[in-house]
Amino acid sequence: MGGINKAQFSLIKSLLRLSDEALELADRHSVEEGKLRHVVPVAPEYHGRxxxxIxxxxxxxxxxxxxCEGDMTSDDEVDPLEKLPPSAVKMAKITQTISATTPQDLARALIRxxxxxxxxxxxxxxxxRLLIEAEHYFEAE
Known part of the structure; x- marks a missing residue:
């Protein structure tokens, strides 16, 4: 078995239960084994999603x-953030750290x-412009 113990071999063998789509995505994006392990118990139809x-x-x-420990079985409870573009979600998260950033630091970081x-x-x-238009969105609602 190439110098690995039975437990390690069982863990690696369990990864074969991942769906073909999941294995392809994991291989293409070099997803590490530690992350793969948690997906194995989830129903295969949710692996791709x-x-x-991830x-x-x-x-x-x-x-x-x-x-993976959350409930992935109900399509009615889809995370609303999942429907948004990842770039928008990242920008929204950045707004939580605005008080820790100075204008000078932002300007220097942009220039760099x-x-x-x-x-x-x-x-x-x-x-x-994007922020002004986002603000108009709040006014419209």
Whole structure:
């Protein structure tokens, strides 16, 4: 058995119960074994959906475990965040840390990311337009 013990072999063998779609996604995106293990007990028809979440949100092994221990059997209880684009969810989470960021730090980070102050300023203006339009959305409701 190549120097592995029976328990390790059983864990690896259990991964073969993952759906073909899940195995393909895990292989394509190099999902580590620790995350795969938590998906095995979930019904195979939910494997693909789980792996899309794992990959899109770059979930940790602990988060995957919590997700898999939740009830994945009811389509009526779909997480509303799942229906939104991942980039929108990430931006919404960033708003929770705004008080810890100074304007200067944000400007320096944008310049470093873009490599050009003009492009960084354009990105900031685009973000400003997006926020203004989001604010209009609240006023409309």
């Amino acid at each position: 789980l792996f899309v979440r 990959i899109d949100f770059n979930l940790s092994s602990k988060q995957v475990k919590e997700l 990311q873009e490599g050009d102050p003009g492009i960084a300023k354009a990105r900031l203006q685009a973000l400003k």
